[in-house]
Amino acid sequence: GAGVSQSPRYKVTKRGQDVALRCDPISGHVSLYWYRQALGQGPEFLTYFNYEAQQDKSGLPNDRFSAERPEGSISTLTIQRTEQRDSAMYRCASRPRKNTEAFFGQGTRLTVV
């Protein structure tokens, strides 16, 4: 596609529910990143993939968070048993290869009530 696409754009969920956030990167991009951004803060790294391999998941806050990219393209970030503190903007970005810039999607605004 023309750019990085994230869905849904907005998600309101009740505490304790599971949510799945989707990222469709630019076609052919090798690397895919997930970030969480609180209001007034910089993007906080969660995890990233090269192709289908998860390279680093050190930024995932706890074991309720997981991500996958099974075919090296679309990725899903899953949050189980959501808590209010999970409320944030979740951003996805992709890069064609090393030594290139990252392209960001519009983000998913998650609100846990």
Place this chain on the structure above:
Amino acid sequence: AQSVSQHNHHVILSEAASLELGCNYSYGGTVNLFWYVQYPGQHLQLLLKYFSGDPLVKGIKGFEAEFIKSKFSFNLRKPSVQWSDTAEYFCAVTTANAGNMLTFGGGTRLMVKP
């Protein structure tokens, strides 16, 4: 682990004033450096990037940044800001030791008064 510091959290300027936003990173090896901008309600967009070569990098909308390796800095500058530059600005780095991981600073919120 690599980290990025942006020391100015909020900056308020009048139109036509000059801008310099600080960015320092904490890695001594080869780095790729970026400045991204986020206008209100929009996604992050690339302003400029440094990979190698001339340490003075020119980006879009009249912005430039200078890579000073000895100071581990990549400060963003613009000689004369406009009201439309009101946005949040983020510095980011990737390093050779972290593969493709892209680390962001905490951001600087710029408000330009008309």
